[in-house]
Amino acid sequence: MKKVLYYTFGLNSGGVENYSINLYKNIDRNELDVDIVTFYQREEFFDKELAEAGGRKLPLVQPQTYPRWKERFLAMKNLYALAKTGKYDVAYFNLGWPVSILKYPLICRLAGMKKIIIHSHNGGGLNIGLTQKILLHFGRKAAHLIATEKFACSDKAAEWMFGTTKGVHDIKNGIEVERFRYKDSVRRKMREELSIAKDTLVLGAIARFHKQKNHAFMLSMFEKLLRIRPDACLLMVGEGTLRQEMEALAEKLQIADKVLFLGERKDTERLLQAMDVLVMPSLLEGLPIVGIEAQTAGLNCLVADTVSQELDITGNVTFLPLEEEAWVEVLAKHEDYERHDMSQKIRDAGYDSRHTAALVQKIIKKAVGEG
Known part of the structure; x- marks a missing residue:
């Protein structure tokens, strides 16, 4: 040994x-x-x-x-x-x-x-x-x-x-592929637990509150999206030195009632099921694990073009420049889609x-x- x-x-x-x-x-x-x-x-x-x-x-x-x-x-x-x-x-x-x-x-x-x-x-x-x-x-x-x-x-x-x-x-x-595969029953139950309606557009971010993750961009962009899609909400999962600052920004932008700060969670696989789009406007990344977990659950991902193109394993990842208008335009047009279990694609890709x-x-x- x-x-x-x-x-x-x-x-x-x-x-x-x-x-x-x-x-x-x-x-x-x-x-x-x-x-x-x-x-x-x-x-x-x-x-x-x-x-x-x-x-x-x-x-x-x-x-x-x-x-x-x-x-x-x-x-x-x-x-x-x-x-x-x-x-x-x-x-x-x-x-x-x-x-x-x-x-x-x-x-x-x-x-x-x-x-x-x-x-x-x-x-x-x-x-x-x-x-x-x-x-x-x-x-x-x-x-x-x-x-x-x-x-x-x-x-x-x-x-x-x-x-x-x-x-x-x-x-x-x-990643633990089986843990993250899509289950519609879990999606329904998780939305009930979070008091989120069936037809609500749920954006999600799972990231530590650090400058690199660009939460300020996320909140500013989301405020503009709400003018077009008032049915949307944003789940923010994680902790970090900038959390209080981001909570204050949500209050300042008058969107705090639409943003759920959930802290560190052990059940991210369940939270991913409840989301419709994972948003990741990071200033830089290597190859983010949460993006792989989200794809395993069949989730659409909207990601900054600063992130490696290698992240797109399933074809469900859209890369955008860090311009708020571009993100709002894509999300405003977002429609319901049929989620699929992508776990085998993730395994086949070696993840x-x-x-x-x-x-x-x-x-x-x-x-x-x-x-």
Whole structure:
């Protein structure tokens, strides 16, 4: 059995965290012993699910009133000590920025670890100035020196992290396909629970409240749509630092009675059934897991053209520029449509979490000299 140091910043309800928990649940733990390493010691969304799967979380830092630089120093110090124990055969890092390679993966290499996997989950960055461009350049250079295996969820994510798709493993964001397949009975029941009428046009967003997800655009666009489609409502699922700001914006736009802020939910598969359109005006993405889950449920998806075209697996994804008028025009014309179970298409495209886990396991075993 080989031992894996698996780093993800946390286990909250985001896409990388979703990927991580799906991967852990489907890895053959008779073959790989995986320790989930996170930044903070705190209660998080997927903790219970990890524990039920037999896993454990190894946090690097206790939340304190330290300055940010001190937290990072302590995290790197503790990661170095963990890697230095020599009990791990490979370190696996889930990263969003190339510059991050100069932190934790480099620490593990300096601690003597020879097998480093870097997995890119993002497709770009915000507010990139000259300093950031320089750091990006050196981060990508470091990736080719430090990473023994390179993973990416899309070509866009590969280009962002490594500057190329060459030599990068295409690792699909696998989901629990059966859980998300369309069921009309669940759709009816979920709408009843949310007090949503049968003929209401339901838009939905499942995303953390962060600038990257562009909730302000979503609310402004939705206010304009309501002038044409007063029968519509918007479900916002997730938590984050911008939630209160978005709630205040909904009040300011006088649409708060049409927007349901549902917080973090364990039943996103049921919420997707209740929706008519998933809206995703993200400023940047790698390849969003929620878009795959939505398609499995036969849901139409309206997505910013900043998102990789690889997301369209079923033909139910429409890409639009981030112009409110374009989104309003499409949604104003939206008509009822017959939903279909798309789970087999998702499996055939390789987005089943069992397939993803088997591929990752095969690559890791080969990397450490088994097979």
